[in-house]
Amino acid sequence: MNMDTIDYQGLLERVCEETRPLAGKGHAADYIPALAEISTDHFGMALIDTKGGLYSVGDADIPFSIQSISKVFTLTLALRELGNEVWSRVGREPSGHPFNSLIQLENEQGIPRNPFINAGALVVADMLLEAHPDPRDKILTFVRMLSANNSILIDERVALSEKRAAHRNAALTHFMKSFGNIGGEVEDVLNLYCNHCSIAMSCIDLARAFRFLAQKGIHQRFEEPVLTFSLTKRLNSLMMTSGLYNESGEFAYRVGLPAKSGVGGGIVAVLPGHFSMAAWGPGLNERGNSLRGIEALDRFTTISGLSIF
Numbered sequence: 001m002n003m004d005t006i007d008y009q010g011l012l013e014r015v016c017e018e019t020r021p022l023a024g025k026g027h028a029a030d031y032i033p034a035l036a037e038i039s040t041d042h043f044g045m046a047l048i049d050t051k052g053g054l055y056s057v058g059d060a061d062i063p064f065s066i067q068s069i070s071k072v073f074t075l076t077l078a079l080r081e082l083g084n085e086v087w088s089r090v091g092r093e094p095s096g097h098p099f100n101s102l103i104q105l106e107n108e109q110g111i112p113r114n115p116f117i118n119a120g121a122l123v124v125a126d127m128l129l130e131a132h133p134d135p136r137d138k139i140l141t142f143v144r145m146l147s148a149n150n151s152i153l154i155d156e157r158v159a160l161s162e163k164r165a166a167h168r169n170a171a172l173t174h175f176m177k178s179f180g181n182i183g184g185e186v187e188d189v190l191n192l193y194c195n196h197c198s199i200a201m202s203c204i205d206l207a208r209a210f211r212f213l214a215q216k217g218i219h220q221r222f223e224e225p226v227l228t229f230s231l232t233k234r235l236n237s238l239m240m241t242s243g244l245y246n247e248s249g250e251f252a253y254r255v256g257l258p259a260k261s262g263v264g265g266g267i268v269a270v271l272p273g274h275f276s277m278a279a280w281g282p283g284l285n286e287r288g289n290s291l292r293g294i295e296a297l298d299r300f301t302t303i304s305g306l307s308i309f
């Protein structure tokens, strides 16, 4: 296939149109009250190719709560700081369970299956607390740099709402601390986690921020690679196997791209060597992933034939 002749803009417009019947379908995440207020009619997509061409459709420039997509940024920072040490405290296998499940932790001695379920991301947050005096600022600065957008903020209202409703995440953190897999104070880990989940970014910001994953770790705004080629490949592999929790297999089957979702309704996907793209539709399916976002990405790769397979 000649990648130079692909009409990305036309493809985005077509999948946006074809998925319009799904507007308003699904439910916004309601266990975090501040997220339940978002209209499920929103929809946007953005794609940036490795030549820097930016294509977008719909609400691509409206910031939304990135939620679990932030776990890719925190894991990237932890890998930059600690390299393979990360894997002594968190695994690399799909969990097959919902993102907030407690069920495997007891059998597996408090070592979460992977860094993209909540338990895994809470351990990564603990690692960042150990490594930095102000990890919240470190994450925000990193994300702003990756997105070339200094106005990216943490939505304090969402963070507070999330913190108040964080009973499961508190349980997960306490439980892991009982196994010795959390070094810091539970309260500090929860605060950092709820803050990074509450970063607000648009599809355009996210497509830009994930660009290094399509470019062997290279990002235009960083002098050194963001990650080595090997770690970049591995991060993409983890997104492929665990990026959509217990829907990762179905997503790989339908879309065929490494991706990461969040309960704010965002999904970011990467075709290494070619592009990074983000879709946003706040209506979720029963597994907590964007209903219209998955359908749009499915159509995008099915119509174009673009996938890693």
Ligand code: GLN
Residues within 6 Å of the ligand: 066, 067, 068, 069, 099, 100, 118, 162, 169, 194, 197, 261, 262, 263, 264, 288
């Ligand atoms: N902050 C959310 C939570 O902890 C993230 C979950 C998600 O996006 N899947 O429940």
